[in-house]
Amino acid sequence: MIRCLVVDDEPLAQNLLKNYIGKIGSLELAGATSDVFAALDMAQQQKVDLIFLDVQMPELTGIQFMKILAGKCKVILTTAYEEYALQAFDLDVVDYLLKPFSFERFAAAVQKARERLQPLQRENNTAEHLFIKTEYKIVRVAVKDIRYMESMRDYVSVYTENERILTLQSLRTFEEQLRTSSLIRVHKSYIVNLDRIDKVERRRIVIGDKYIPIGETYQDEVKKRLQQGNGSL
Incomplete structure (x- = not known):
């Protein structure tokens, strides 16, 4: 979690930033x-990141502020002046x-900050968390809470224990992020959480009441991963 502070003398600008911050789970x-x-x-007491x-x-420019701050925390400048x-x-x-600036531009700046604050975050997120972009916000989801993902034409449904999250991100994007996690691609339209599998039968994975086919090109990798977990296929 990144602790943020908004410093602006315009109430409207403060409110916009607070709204944008509220849309990003991290x-x-x-x-x-x-x-x-x-x-x-x-900042100097390290209460913010x-x-x-x-x-x-009114009292200090952002440039003067940063000089005094001397790198105690990271800064994203927000201004109408180039x-x-x-x-x-x-x-x-x-x-x-x-x-x-738009929310998309804001989110891109936050991603830069995340990379600077936590150089290993991408690697860690591969195993522990995903940041899923929905229509209105970015949601932080623990990998352990994901049951499976299903590609449905123009979007992907991410099913957790309690909700379904829709995103325009592709399964391939998630697959590349999750190579060291418990999630695995089992079909051109499905990624499943190995820890959520109830059983495997007739080239199908069963998670709760959902039957998920295992694609022919994915069978060897699925078999290998299941055997690592003492399963069978």
Whole structure:
């Protein structure tokens, strides 16, 4: 979880950022303020990981703020002015968001921050978590909670114990992320969680009341993975 702080003297800008942060499951809002000195104090005490910082602030500019901060936490600058970009990147800013910016642009900046804050996160997420992009938000889902995924024409359904999540991401995208996890591609239209399999019969996997076919091209790999877990096929 990435703890975020919004520092902006415009209430509308604060509200937009709080709304965007709320849509990404890996972000936690630690606060929103126009008080740059309170924000510096939080950052220096390492109470936050990432600051969304306006450049034009009444008491300190975002550039001055970053110089005082001296790399204590990561910063994404949010501003309507382009002219500070060169200085900002010299100070190792994660990203530079020009107002007004879309949620998609915001999410891309967050991804950069995630990579900077947790260099091994992609590798860890392969085994433990997925970030699934839905129509309105990005959802963090634990791999252990996923029962199976099903490709249905233009979208993929991700079935967990309690819900069905729809995404336009492809099964191939998930397959590439999950090579070291308990999830495995068993058919051109299915990925299943090996830990959720109830039984295997007649080239079909049974998870609860769902019967999932095993594609011919996937049989050897499925057999290998099941044997590693003392199963049989």
